Amino acid sequence: MLHPVVLSGGSGTRLWPLSRQNQPKQFLALMGDRSLFQETVLRAHALEGVQPPVTVCSEDHRFMVGEQLQAVGVPSGGIVLEPVARNTAPAIALAAMHVLARDPGATLLVMPADHLIEDEAAFRTAVDTARALGDEGCLVAFGIKPDYAETGYGYILRGDALGTDGGYRIESFVEKPDLATAERYLAEGTYAWNSGMFLFRADRYLEELGKHAPEMMATVREAYAQAESDLDFTRIPEAMFAASPSDSIDYAVMEKTDRAAVVPVSCGWSDIGSWSSLWSVAERDADDNLHEGDVISVDTKGSLVRASERRMIATLGVEDLVIIDTADATLVARKDRVQDVKAIVDRLKGEGRQEHLFHRKVYRPWGSYDSIGVGPRFQVKRIVVKPGAALSLQKHAHRAEHWVVVSGVAEVTCDDSVFDLRENESTFIPLGSVHRLRNNGTEPVELIEVQSGSYLGEDDIVRLEDVYGRS
Amino acid sequence: MLHPVVLSGGSGTRLWPLSRQNQPKQFLALMGDRSLFQETVLRAHALEGVQPPVTVCSEDHRFMVGEQLQAVGVPSGGIVLEPVARNTAPAIALAAMHVLARDPGATLLVMPADHLIEDEAAFRTAVDTARALGDEGCLVAFGIKPDYAETGYGYILRGDALGTDGGYRIESFVEKPDLATAERYLAEGTYAWNSGMFLFRADRYLEELGKHAPEMMATVREAYAQAESDLDFTRIPEAMFAASPSDSIDYAVMEKTDRAAVVPVSCGWSDIGSWSSLWSVAERDADDNLHEGDVISVDTKGSLVRASERRMIATLGVEDLVIIDTADATLVARKDRVQDVKAIVDRLKGEGRQEHLFHRKVYRPWGSYDSIGVGPRFQVKRIVVKPGAALSLQKHAHRAEHWVVVSGVAEVTCDDSVFDLRENESTFIPLGSVHRLRNNGTEPVELIEVQSGSYLGEDDIVRLEDVYGRS
Known part of the structure; x- marks a missing residue:
């Protein structure tokens, strides 16, 4: 059976001030009425022969996960609480152990909670391809066919085609490239963005993890063995889990296993990694503006303006700005500088303030x-x-x-x-x-x-x- | 005796969203703790041998005028309520009649309520010069010696020096010039900005008004005769006052009388006619920013940022912006476009909204x-x-x-x-x-x-x- 695993990590920094540590990006309704987390679980839930999704999240977000699942009517396959963040490899291991306990033949579909996918049909086709490879014991990464020379993502270079139509052996993982390299990758057509989505049999993942990261595997297994159940939550003991090395699935497993496969797909994917990336994927008006809420703009172009409840934003003669208003904080940034919003969050942390932690x-x-x-x-x-x-x-x-x-x-x-x-x-x-x-x-x-x-x-x-x- | 007359008109548009129709610029504490109105009455009150100021304002602002006077401990010489705006000439006529009723030898010092004067000593010296000219029957305009080629003000060209040191006959009033003309005015040294401040004997003003604008004079006299007293307020009947022609003192009297004089002065004067003008007269930080309230800025230059109570503004990578936050509306404008804030106010009016009328x-x-x-x-x-x-x-x-x-x-x-x-x-x-x-x-x-x-x-x-x- 296919078990979606939704990784709900993330510190809530890059979309500040709308995202806060207590309510990071995946729980926000950025486009439309549903949050990215809700869109993710609905997307998974619509797959054929799928089990309820397992969510891995932090203690702080456990009630929000439960509520957001309930609000869209998706049953929960369990909420595994990571006591501390140890990157994706240990988180996926917890989910694998959790699922194997009730389905020894389980296949996992690993999905970050905060990605946008516009073409769900293309996504479903890619999942079918990946399932066939997973059944054969492959560890499959979903690669996104690049449509421009992005320098902010890692890339996957595909090798030989595998038997299944649309699947390839992974030749190598490559780090974020410079612009010239990214342009070459785009032209060559054999590179795909590393989306952070994966599919594999749960037992195969743990087998490979045990082989390539034995210390992590042992630590996580011990921590999971001591887990406590509480309502729908599976609580992992902090001291034990904290002892695990912190590493991504890419480094810990995918780059090392000889059964790594990639399924390249074009599905309107975005990780909405910044306010400018939201602006670029959204539908905009004739002046290239994206307005949400009560906005009055005069001679304004290329801007993302988001007003909050009971408050209006007026803009005059500005271009290429991001203006995000919330009850207690407003950000005004040049659109091509929003990746540096972390500098503001760091300032808030340094001053012992609250605006990066909680909304009003x-x-x-x-x-x-x-x-x-x-x-x-x-x-x-x-x-x-x-x-x-x-x-x-x-x-x-x-x-x-x-x-x-x-x-x-x-x-x-x-x-x-x-x-x-x-x-x-x-x-x-x-x-x-x-x-x-x-x-x-x-x-x-x-x-x-x-x-x-x-x-x-x-x-x-x-x-x-x-x-x-x-x- | 010298009676300050404070003209508290103004529609509260140019400093929106901080100014509202119900609370225009003169009542705002833009720099420091006191409003421009309070600074104006204190400045007048500090003159030698001065009577309590007479304020001319609209019905809507009567309580605010009373409170703001009380808060700075300046006694009121009466609050004359203009039922409708008819520009400065009729407003000053009302004040003249009001003052003459108790002091037939009164001299008026006319001051708009919303100007900034940094060098009070220079202002006092200019008033002394003007008083001497006023005693001789002159109608004196205070001219501001220009320190740059401003195209937004009218200018006064001085003629021959009068007996009193520092006073000149007025050769002519000139309209707002284009930049080349303004530069010539600046170079020639005989032009001064028309500040809107005047000094003259009350009876002389009415005499000249009767001569050059007899219809206005008659209408205002009739309206004033029907005025009703109510607490400290003098209420002018609307129907009668509304019948008066609307005109400025410049056109109705100063340009026509042959006893017009000018006293040029350098006193750090500004009419704070826009957010950019506030920015330009204020003390700024090393990055040329003016911040008020809870502002966190990263890589921000040349900007005016004003946060409101219980809310922070964060700026990132922006230059030359004006950001004004209030409880119900936030303005983000390019600094060199703020004179067009009227376009936003017009939009609010057109949509039947409230944000240009009242604060929350x-x-x-x-x-x-x-x-x-x-x-x-x-x-x-x-x-x-x-x-x-x-x-x-x-x-x-x-x-x-x-x-x-x-x-x-x-x-x-x-x-x-x-x-x-x-x-x-x-x-x-x-x-x-x-x-x-x-x-x-x-x-x-x-x-x-x-x-x-x-x-x-x-x-x-x-x-x-x-x-x-x-x-």
């Missing part, structure tokens, strides 16, 4: 909160609690809270009393009282919380009980 | 409110009530309100009960109830209001009583 609106397993107003000794939050969800039973040492429900019906626990709070009703949670908010209904509960106190940090919380295992 | 935070005579969150059937406002102030006694047909006081002590009236609400206390104002909020204390009251209802527009209000005459 923060997602939690029970819903979300957004800090819409702050002042001395008070803070106002807009809180949404999903149907069936509950915040932890908690108390605060330094703040009291006023809750005003503006939609839905909330069940409120406050010390010894439990009562319903409906639209246009309010209550007061005194400092130190033990309280909980629960949504037993079928519609979201939305409420305004006014916090009042001497200290209003998120860390002033004692969780006494939590349905999400956070107490 | 709206000033009222009793304080301010800011709409910090909106959703279906609810809105959250942050409200500040000044010490001693009160909102009108009011009711709403379509919304209930929850109030949570976060600082100060509010006196709440709700139907038949009146009670105090302290920090961290809340109350509910049911739909249809007659209510009022009053601050009897010495500190501002700050509260969070959560409105809930089917319609939340500002026009759902019935004012039963109002201390500011708005019921």
Whole structure:
């Protein structure tokens, strides 16, 4: 059976300020209503004879993965939590072990969570080709036929054709080329971009990993053996996994195995590695602009402008800019400089700030909160609690809270009393009282919380009980 | 006696989005903590033997004028409310009549409210020179000695020196020149920019206006005779004042009188007519940038970047931009195109929007409110009530309100009960109830209001009583 493995890594830097460490690129709806992660799992789910996808992600993103799968109606094949990032080779090994436990003949289709593929039919054809090669024991890389001389990707040089139509032996992997070399690769027609997508039998991958990276293999196997299951999550012990060498599948396995194959494909692929790359793949207006949200532009050309909720962006006489607005930060960059947005993120890190970590609106397993107003000794939050969800039973040492429900019906626990709070009703949670908010209904509960106190940090919380295992 | 007359007109377009129709340029703190209006009245107030300034402004700005005067401790010589804009000649005539009523020998120092003057000593010396000429019956224009070939201003060509050192007869007024002409004016040294500042005896101005613009004179006199006093305001009847021809003092009087004089001065003057002009007069950093607020810039040059409260702006690889952020709108413009910001304002007008009229935070005579969150059937406002102030006694047909006081002590009236609400206390104002909020204390009251209802527009209000005459 074919098991998609979705690698949901990534630090959320390159599309800052829309992407944050807590909500990296793959979880953003960059084009249309669905996130790249959702597009990826839907694409996998549409393949013939496919099993539910296994997602490998970090602890921080586990609830977002679960929710985004649920929102598009794709069942989960399990969410494997990497305690630390060790690059792709160990991550894929975890997924292989996870899948082999229930399907010893499993084939893996490895897909990064944050790539765009416009031509799904071409992709499906390539997967069919790769499956035939995988059945024969090959480790298959999907190569993207280049349509211009890109210098930002690694390339795969194909060798002899294999029996299966459209598959080739891999002659070599080559590093990111300079422009002249990239132009030669493009002209020669035998080079393809290394897309980061792979297909192979799970047992073959582990066999090759054991041969070429035995230390990694042993460490990951030991770590996986100690994994704990928790809801849909498979939690890998941090200390053990952290001991693994960090390496990519390319270096650790693909360049070393003698059964490496490549299936070159043209499928409208992009890794959306920067704001300019999003601009270049999107449909643009007559002035070559890509506008999202409430944008008024005068004499503006070649620009990507993204407004955020309740705010407008006006542009005048500018060209080739990227303007990305969010609730707490706006980026204005020259389009050909956006790959350096990391310099800004580094500055934020260096100054101990938060704008690279979180959005103002923060997602939690029970819903979300957004800090819409702050002042001395008070803070106002807009809180949404999903149907069936509950915040932890908690108390605060330094703040009291006023809750005003503006939609839905909330069940409120406050010390010894439990009562319903409906639209246009309010209550007061005194400092130190033990309280909980629960949504037993079928519609979201939305409420305004006014916090009042001497200290209003998120860390002033004692969780006494939590349905999400956070107490 | 010398009576400063501060002309506070202006539509608030050129410094959009910071300036709005409801809060034009003169009321903004563009450099430092004080607004241009406040700097203007302080500059006037510092002159020797000067009376409190008379302000001529529109109805919309009356409370702001009063508050801004109070905030810098300058007494008011009266606030004359122009019901419609009729340019400077009628506005100055109103001020002249207003002042003559209590000082028949009054001399007027006419100052636009929105100019910057860096060298106050040079300005004071020029006023002394002008006063001597004014005493002799001259109508004096302050000319600014040009330091570059500006094509955006009108010029004044001086003629013979008058007896008073530093004063000249005016040979002629000349329109905005082209660049070659402006360069010649600069080289010749006998031309000065027409600053819009004037000094003359009030009776002499009216005498000359009666001679050269008799219809305007008659209309304004009739309108002023019907004026009504209300607190510190002098309210001119709209229908009568609207009948006056609209004209500038330059055309209506200065170009026609044979007693026109000019006092050229170098006083670091600027009319801050655009964002680029603010940039050019301000102190800039080593990369020629002017940053206000929370700005992180990487490889950025020659730019003016202004962040707003609780939001950061990051710039990367850009040059010669103007980036102005506000709570509801952000402008990104090429610096040499900012004079066209009017095109954006026109677009907003055409689309029936609000972003050129009001800021999200709206000033009222009793304080301010800011709409910090909106959703279906609810809105959250942050409200500040000044010490001693009160909102009108009011009711709403379509919304209930929850109030949570976060600082100060509010006196709440709700139907038949009146009670105090302290920090961290809340109350509910049911739909249809007659209510009022009053601050009897010495500190501002700050509260969070959560409105809930089917319609939340500002026009759902019935004012039963109002201390500011708005019921």
